[in-house]
Amino acid sequence: MPKAIFTKPTALYAASLCVHTETTRYSLCGVQIEPGPGGVGALIVATNGHIMSCAYDIDASLTDWPATGFILPIHKLQAGLLAKATTVDVTWQDNMLSMTTKQGLVITDCTPIDGSYPDWKRIIPSSTDGVARPLAAKYLTILAKIAAAVAYLPGKSNLVIQHNGERVALISVDGVDWWQGFLMSVRSDKPVPNKPAWITAT
Numbered sequence: 001m002p003k004a005i006f007t008k009p010t011a012l013y014a015a016s017l018c019v020h021t022e023t024t025r026y027s028l029c030g031v032q033i034e035p036g037p038g039g040v041g042a043l044i045v046a047t048n049g050h051i052m053s054c055a056y057d058i059d060a061s062l063t064d065w066p067a068t069g070f071i072l073p074i075h076k077l078q079a080g081l082l083a084k085a086t087t088v089d090v091t092w093q094d095n096m097l098s099m100t101t102k103q104g105l106v107i108t109d110c111t112p113i114d115g116s117y118p119d120w121k122r123i124i125p126s127s128t129d130g131v132a133r134p135l136a137a138k139y140l141t142i143l144a145k146i147a148a149a150v151a152y153l154p155g156k157s158n159l160v161i162q163h164n165g166e167r168v169a170l171i172s173v174d175g176v177d178w179w180q181g182f183l184m185s186v187r188s189d190k191p192v193p194n195k196p197a198w199i200t201a202t
Contacts, residue, residue, distance in 0.1 A: 001063075001064060001091070001092050001093070002062075002063065002064045002065050002066070002070070002090075002091075002092040003061075003062075003063040003064065003065075003089075003090065003091050003092065004033065004042065004060065004061065004062050004063070004065060004089070004090040005060060005061040005087060005088075005089050005090075006042065006044075006057055006060045006087060006088045006089075006090070007057055007059040007060055007087055008044075008055065008057040008059075008060070008150075008178065009085040009086070009087065009088045009101075010149045010150050011044045011055030011057055011150070011178070011179060012031065012044060012074055012088060013146075013149050014044075014053045014055060014146040014149055014150055014179060015031040015044050015045065015046035015053045015055065015074060016031065016046070016074045017046075017053065017142045017145060017146060018046040018047055018048055018051050018052060018053040018142065019031060019046045019047075019048060019074065020047070020048040020049065021048070025049065026113065026114075026115065027071060027113060027115040027116065027117055027118065028046075028047060028048060028049065028117075028118070029073065029113060030046070030071040030072050030073045030074060030112075030113040031044060031045065031046045031071065031072050031073075031074040032044075032045040032046065032069050032070075032071055032117040032120070033062075033065075033069050033070050033071075033072060033090075034065075034067070034068065034069030034070075034117075035062055035065060035067060035069070036056055036057075036058065036060070037056075040058060041056060041057050041058040041059060041060045041062075042056075042057045042060035042062055042065075043055070043056055043069075044056075044057060045117070045120050046074070047118075047120060047182075049184075050136065050139055050183070050184050051139040051142060051143070051181070051182070051183050051184070052120065052123070052181065052182040052183075053146060053179070053181055054120075054179070054180045054181070054182070055150075055178055055179045055180075056178050056179075057178065058178065068116065068117075069117060070112040071112055071113040071115070071117050072090075072099075072112060072113070073113060085101040086101075087101070088100070088101055089101075096111060123168055123182065123184075124168070124182065125164055125167050125168050125170065128162045128163070128164045128167075128169075128170060129164060129165045129167070130162075130163055130164075130165075131163060131164070131165035131166075132163045132165075133163065133164075133165055133166055133169075133185035133186075134185060134186045134188045135161075135169060135183055135185060135186065136183075136186050139183055140159075140183075143159060143171055143181055143183065144157070144159065146173070146179070146181065147159050147173045150173055150176050150178075150179045151173060151174075151175070151176065152175045152176060153175075156174065156175060157173060157174075158173065158174035158175075159171060159172075159173060159174075160172045160173070160174055161183075164185075165185075166185055167185075168182045168183065168184055168185075169182070169183045169184075169185065170182060171183055
């Protein structure tokens, strides 16, 4: 019987903000949970095609979990409960996955989403070029919410953005090494603005 214990519920909360909401890409309408490197811990991934959240819960425990992972409809959960929980248990029974907090509060009973999650590792850039490109403000707003949730101390939710030209920008939170975000640049028919002439160094 598959079972999981997550020690970083905020990773699930961060992922819940990045799932796809349209059924045209059904396999993206949930959070991919798969074994971590070498079978240690769990990787928690979600993307809507514009923004991606990746977290490594190294202390998570996955039992009888498939190597290809499960896609869980985390977006249907009450995200606030995940943000405040200390641990989340996932158990499989009667073809249903039940998620509960350490306090015993049942968040949801759901069935995994059918299908295979896309190869999310293909879009991860191997380097950055430092060239600035437009980034959608609405996705930066989501990243700000994630940063506030995963920050190691209240008020320490500083975003670190490594611009990457037309490729994917790398997003991290200052002082947090278990979460990584990725943000795709947007197309624009306008040139990237330079520093305006009315701003001068002193």
